[in-house]
Amino acid sequence: GVGSVVFSPLFQGLLTNKYLKGIPEGSRASKADSYLQSTDITPEKIVKIKRLNEIAESRGQKMAQLALAWVLRDKRVTSVIIGASKVSQIEDAVGILDKMEFTTEELQLIEEILRD
Template sequence: MLDAVGDTRTGLIAYSPLAQGLLTSRYLGGEVPAGSRMSVGHFLKEEALSGAKLDRLRTLGELAERRGQSLAQLAISWVLRDPRVVSVIIGASSVAQLDQNLDALHGGLLSEEELVEIDVLSRC
């Protein structure tokens, strides 16, 4: 899709860059918080928190921490790294979440090494 956007010189708005909340620190402990999307189970199922996926999420969380970011901010930075992506729909449920997510804009560019690490983790 990004190639088509680039070919037509248009832009793309990314939807759900936080994977319905999976790419937040909320689930890194392996627990499902009461009231979370996963606890309700409409879009995000508890099976999404499998051992291997949780390990990858924790590794991404460590990468985010090294960058001085939250996991959500790292995810947003990754989505916005591509100039064909002109905006993201983040679906924040509070002003505090919105403010935290907007801070991704201050995280700086992802290095080539960080992009490779993210790419490897996303293929597992």
């Protein structure tokens, strides 16, 4: 009967499409005093994120929406803390309500990507 609230479900922005083409100026990873450092964004992580992004696109979602829906699929998770800094990020987060369900194949592929 206990729920949980997930902090940083987008892994400081890594689970968005923001870092797929490098580190944008002004992003968290570009700042020296940030929790997310540029050294955290490894080529291996980018490969995984690109593969996850392909799944998101095939579902008609943004990468962040896929990540949030994946976290919220667990009925023990009652909420997520997204740390939005723009209205558009909140709108994107609410957009997951249109596509919360996953096929068995999608879940298997996501788990495979996460294990590799």
